[in-house]
Amino acid sequence: xxxDNKKVIYWLLTGxxxxxxxxxxGGITRLTHxxxxxxxxxxxxxxxxxxxxxxWHEAFDLYKQYPEYQxxxxxxxxxxxxxxxxWEWLHRFIGRMIGLVFFIPFLYFIITKxxxxxxxxxxxxxxxxxxxxxxxxxxxxxxxxxxxxxxxHYRLAAHLTTAFLTFAYTFWVAxxxxxxxxxxxxxxxxxxxxxxxxxxxxQIIYGxxxxxxDAGFIHNHWPLMNEGKLIHETVxxxxxxxxxNFIEGKSGVQFVHRTLAYIVVIFIIIIWYRAKQMVLTSxxxxxxxxxxxxxxxQFLLGVLTLILQVPVWLGVLHQVGAFFLLAAMTFTxxxxxx
Numbered sequence: 117x118x119x120d121n122k123k124v125i126y127w128l129l130t131g132x133x134x135x136x137x138x139x140x141x142g143g144i145t146r147l148t149h150x151x152x153x154x155x156x157x158x159x160x161x162x163x164x165x166x167x168x169x170x171x172w173h174e175a176f177d178l179y180k181q182y183p184e185y186q187x188x189x190x191x192x193x194x195x196x197x198x199x200x201x202x203w204e205w206l207h208r209f210i211g212r213m214i215g216l217v218f219f220i221p222f223l224y225f226i227i228t229k230x231x232x233x234x235x236x237x238x239x240x241x242x243x244x245x246x247x248x249x250x251x252x253x254x255x256x257x258x259x260x261x262x263x264x265x266x267x268x269h270y271r272l273a274a275h276l277t278t279a280f281l282t283f284a285y286t287f288w289v290a291x292x293x294x295x296x297x298x299x300x301x302x303x304x305x306x307x308x309x310x311x312x313x314x315x316x317x318x319q320i321i322y323g324x325x326x327x328x329x330d331a332g333f334i335h336n337h338w339p340l341m342n343e344g345k346l347i348h349e350t351v352x353x354x355x356x357x358x359x360x361n362f363i364e365g366k367s368g369v370q371f372v373h374r375t376l377a378y379i380v381v382i383f384i385i386i387i388w389y390r391a392k393q394m395v396l397t398s399x400x401x402x403x404x405x406x407x408x409x410x411x412x413x414q415f416l417l418g419v420l421t422l423i424l425q426v427p428v429w430l431g432v433l434h435q436v437g438a439f440f441l442l443a444a445m446t447f448t449x450x451x452x453x454x
Contacts (some may be wrong), residue, residue: 145206148200151258154175156255183260211249213251222239222243248365249278253275255274266273285334305452310449312386322372325373335422338419
């Protein structure tokens with residue numbers, strides 16, 4: 117049987133779709149403030165939600181023991197609790213499904229000898245990333261169960277960024293199998309795309325910081341901040357010492373996220389312009405154009421999310437836009453590498 121065949125590619129792309137779904141549900145979970153509704157973790161028995169009134173009351177009584185209920189949601193009834201519980205349960209359920217979808221077919225492909233040694237090594241890295249992602253999810257939730265009824269924005273950023281990186285690497289491994297032939301490359305252009313990808317990842321991290329600090333609910337104006345200022349004074353006075361404003365201050369973190377948006381757009385315009393001066397394959401032409409279009413859409417979504425004060429549907433669309441932009445950047449790098 118041929119190794120690294122179409123079934124292997126479909127397996128990897130299915131994993132990409134599930135990770136995408138996981139990120140979308142995670143975004144909804146965050147924006148609906150549902151992430152601390154399940155305060156314990158049961159790998160097997162936690163697969164199913166409460167199945168009767170007695171189990172629902174038991175879950176609700178457990179929720180009442182933690183800061184989110186005591187400090188923010190003590191007005192909640194059981195039906196309110198069920199609403200937030202659903203999103204967190206669904207998020208964890210899809211995480212379990214991803215684990216099964218990666219592990220069971222992997223064993224099958226190993227037993228039937230359908231993977232090359234290179235793909236086996238890459239698949240092991242993927243599963244390690246998936247396991248680490250699950251650990252980070254637990255570690256993130258844990259930070260909101262002690263004193264503050266909110267998770268650490270650092271842990272949220274680590275959790276989200278690892279999900280994006282796991283997707284990007286899964287997609288890259290699939291692309292390796294879809295396009296196995298080596299080709300001559302322009303190393304300077306490849307390095308330009310690499311830098312653009314690094315800047316995009318930094319922007320994704322700061323997007324997570326904005327989400328974790330609820331920094332999207334202030335300075336809801338564009339292109340200027342409050343009071344018609346390019347740099348509002350709270351950007352550098354909210355925290356002490358100065359540097360903390362840009363990693364822990366709401367205004368400072370939002371300012372960095374705004375600024376990085378322009379830098380990402382500039383990088384992608386440069387990539388698009390430079391590519392147009394090169395002799396491109398049909399696939400390279402399409403992927404560079406898609407990158408150009410997607411960054412425009414994502415920039416617009418970011419502006420609308422800000423000025424409309426982060427409605428859930430728009431916040432989710434903005435996160436989806438980041439996901440597609442990362443996919444396009446990963447595809448671009450692959451098509452101008454290897």
